[in-house]
Amino acid sequence: MSDFDNAEVAFRLREEIARRRLSRARLAERAKLSVSTLEKAIAGRRPFTLATIVRLEEALGASLREEAEVEAAGPSLAPPEMGSYARPAVQWIEGDYLTLRASFGEDGAVYAYRTEIRWSNAKGHLVFAESDRSDATFQQAGFVSMPNLSGHTYLMTSEAGQYRMIMLGRATREQRMFGLLATLQVGQGSQLVPVSCPVALVPMAQIEDPQFGLVRESDARMAEYRSILDTATRDDYCRLRK
Structure with a gap:
């Protein structure tokens, strides 16, 4: 997971959960993870593994690594x-x-x-x-x-x-x-x-x-x-x- 920023992935995950109005228990069920594993990763008490991220991405139908992979040379000013x-x-x-x-x-x-x-x-x-x-x-x-x-x-x-x-x-x-x-x-x-x-x-x-x-x-x-x-x-x- 050294290629990815755990904080970036955790934020992206919280953003998706909020946008989709998902409970963490429901997401854990879809991703075939324990609620405890999901809670600890989101709170930063446990690092994400690639396998966990892939399961979450499949459950959400969205990338959680996009933010971490984008070059810093994006838009320099807000709209x-x-x-x-x-x-x-x-x-x-x-x-x-x-x-x-x-x-x-x-x-x-x-x-x-x-x-x-x-x-x-x-x-x-x-x-x-x-x-x-x-x-x-x-x-x-x-x-x-x-x-x-x-x-x-x-x-x-x-x-x-x-x-x-x-x-x-x-x-x-x-x-x-x-x-x-x-x-x-x-x-x-x-x-x-x-x-x-x-x-x-x-x-x-x-x-x-x-x-x-x-x-x-x-x-x-x-x-x-x-x-x-x-x-x-x-x-x-x-x-x-x-």
């Missing part, structure tokens, strides 16, 4: 519609983030998951992928827009003309970002209802032993998570109006 940014100017944002937002299903609770942002050599712009969501079928993957005019960062998911957006203000000194998420929530029956809420992205290295999933008032991390998330409205990174 104009994403802000025409160059990688050296946006490298500070690459990494893993604990993502916090209000729960859509339980009042007062906070929902926590992981978002990874990285540069795609093949695409010539930043991309992101979500993981560690308890509702894995709703994991998102998409592109990152960073226009100079507003100084905001946009994490955009586009699927068959349907969009989900996270709009983030300028990062703090701690590299934390706060803003607003706009998406669709399942309403009555099959109805989809527009919904928005404050959101926070915190570098994963700043949170020791993070808790993912639904965090309730009785959970030990609730006070910390609520304080972080409330920064979005308290410090005017976003406003909610009726």
Whole structure:
């Protein structure tokens, strides 16, 4: 596996899982792998083997090695519609983030998951992928827009003309970002209802032993998570109006 970058393959795999709304258990079943093997490889606790990658590629019908094989001399600037940014100017944002937002299903609770942002050599712009969501079928993957005019960062998911957006203000000194998420929530029956809420992205290295999933008032991390998330409205990174 020395010819391939494990981190690149893991990100590509998380991106495919999010885009296809696959659970890791279902993918492991298709690829004839144990869930434990898949989880450890994705988390970086176990290197991928060529045999494992081939099985995963066959199960997905997509290449996981394309990103690792692309020459670095790809597009040097993101497309104009994403802000025409160059990688050296946006490298500070690459990494893993604990993502916090209000729960859509339980009042007062906070929902926590992981978002990874990285540069795609093949695409010539930043991309992101979500993981560690308890509702894995709703994991998102998409592109990152960073226009100079507003100084905001946009994490955009586009699927068959349907969009989900996270709009983030300028990062703090701690590299934390706060803003607003706009998406669709399942309403009555099959109805989809527009919904928005404050959101926070915190570098994963700043949170020791993070808790993912639904965090309730009785959970030990609730006070910390609520304080972080409330920064979005308290410090005017976003406003909610009726």
